[in-house]
Amino acid sequence: MTAILELKNVTKRYGGDTALDGLSVTLEANEYISLLGPSGSGKSTLLRVIAGFEKPDAGEVLLEGRSLAQVPAYRRGIGFVSQGFALFPHLSVFENVAFGLRNREDDPLQDAAELRRRVDEMLALVGLSDLGERGIDQISGGQKQRVALARTLVADPKIILLDEPLGALDANLRARMRVELRRIRQQLGITFMHVTGNEEEALAMGDRVAVLDSGRLAQISDPDSVYNRPQSARVAKFLNCYNMFEGRRDEGGAFHAGVSSFACSPGAAAAGVYCVRFDKIRVVPLQGLSEDGGTGVRATFITSEYAGPRITYFFRGADGKVLEVEYHLSHRRPDEFAVGGDYWLSWSPDEALVYFQ
Numbered sequence: 085m086t087a088i089l090e091l092k093n094v095t096k097r098y099g100g101d102t103a104l105d106g107l108s109v110t111l112e113a114n115e116y117i118s119l120l121g122p123s124g125s126g127k128s129t130l131l132r133v134i135a136g137f138e139k140p141d142a143g144e145v146l147l148e149g150r151s152l153a154q155v156p157a158y159r160r161g162i163g164f165v166s167q168g169f170a171l172f173p174h175l176s177v178f179e180n181v182a183f184g185l186r187n188r189e190d191d192p193l194q195d196a197a198e199l200r201r202r203v204d205e206m207l208a209l210v211g212l213s214d215l216g217e218r219g220i221d222q223i224s225g226g227q228k229q230r231v232a233l234a235r236t237l238v239a240d241p242k243i244i245l246l247d248e249p250l251g252a253l254d255a256n257l258r259a260r261m262r263v264e265l266r267r268i269r270q271q272l273g274i275t276f277m278h279v280t281g282n283e284e285e286a287l288a289m290g291d292r293v294a295v296l297d298s299g300r301l302a303q304i305s306d307p308d309s310v311y312n313r314p315q316s317a318r319v320a321k322f323l324n325c326y327n328m329f330e331g332r333r334d335e336g337g338a339f340h341a342g343v344s345s346f347a348c349s350p351g352a353a354a355a356g357v358y359c360v361r362f363d364k365i366r367v368v369p370l371q372g373l374s375e376d377g378g379t380g381v382r383a384t385f386i387t388s389e390y391a392g393p394r395i396t397y398f399f400r401g402a403d404g405k406v407l408e409v410e411y412h413l414s415h416r417r418p419d420e421f422a423v424g425g426d427y428w429l430s431w432s433p434d435e436a437l438v439y440f441q
């Protein structure tokens with residue numbers, strides 16, 4: 085793999101707020117990278133620093149090994165698709181895409197035939213060949229997204245930065261655009277960096293997923309590793325699919341969290357966080373349960389949420405904490421539990437992840 089963009093110890097502060105805190109990361113050529121993180125973790129700031137809309141207070145940004153410190157945004161060869169698309173409402177689809185080429189700072193494109201060829205090529209790539217003459221107010225949200233992308237791609241950038249590109253679309257369209265974005269990127273062979281606050285989208289889209297936490301990189305790996313082996317309890321938390329218990333392991337290999345105790349790998353006594361994924365839990369009726377119900381917790385059923393191929397059950401543990409259990413329904417009908425009834429939530433200790441401080 086070849087590095088295309090490198091950030092070295094980049095720090096960006098706004099007054100007393102540190103938005104990026106000594107961040108180092110390398111983007112490879114020809115990859116789709118998702119950037120996931122909670123609100124305020126610095127995702128948009130990172131994009132703006134890379135694009136050249138913000139200057140870092142410290143550190144360096146290198147494109148193909150060359151520092152971008154003195155290179156203005158419009159000369160970086162980095163495309164930016166912003167959240168609201170920022171299209172010109174009074175121009176047609178064609179003119180929106182042509183605008184940048186016709187008005188660029190260096191060597192504006194005046195040759196009408198060449199302009200048409202380039203714009204038509206991009207409209208075809210994003211599936212809008214028939215809509216070039218439409219006004220921006222005569223196309224759908226998904227089509228606006230495609231125009232925004234075509235307008236950025238026509239400038240032939242080396243990297244495209246997308247800030248929550250699917251946030252404004254409805255769920256159906258969002259799913260379709262995920263596939264489209266990946267196809268377009270593969271066809272062009274350039275690097276896309278896609279910011280999202282949605283863990284499912286990050287895992288679905290990225291060849292790699294970078295997780296940002298308080299302006300620092302908490303993890304960067306392939307989606308499967310992020311999902312199955314989050315590097316820290318904080319990353320597990322952002323994934324929104326783990327039940328988490330704060331507590332302490334004793335020398336005997338038991339983890340104590342409030343009134344509950346779980347089996348855990350043996351080792352020195354230490355404070356930590358015990359995490360069990362929603363889909364790794366089985367719900368067992370208390371009646372008929374043998375003395376040793378295995379590792380788990382007793383909990384009261386509250387409600388369920390049906391989502392077609394899967395169902396999420398919500399329980400309340402003895403300490404009042406809400407616990408989630410997810411069943412996949414491809415081969416079974418949903419189980420029914422009695423609201424207010426007590427159950428045993430059971431899992432294999434091997435499936436738990438424990439992070440010590």
Ligand SMILES: Nc1ncnc2c1ncn2[C@@H]1O[C@H](COP(=O)(O)OP(=O)(O)OP(=O)(O)O)[C@@H](O)[C@H]1O
Pocket residue numbers: 098101102103121122123124125126127128129130281
């Ligand atoms: N122009 C600004 N002036 C002052 N503070 C800012 C500015 N832009 C960002 N910040 C602060 O920097 C931090 C990171 O903000 P940023 O917008 O990069 O986060 P984000 O991860 O993109 O969040 P979101 O998902 O909500 O868009 C936050 O604490 C934010 O308040």
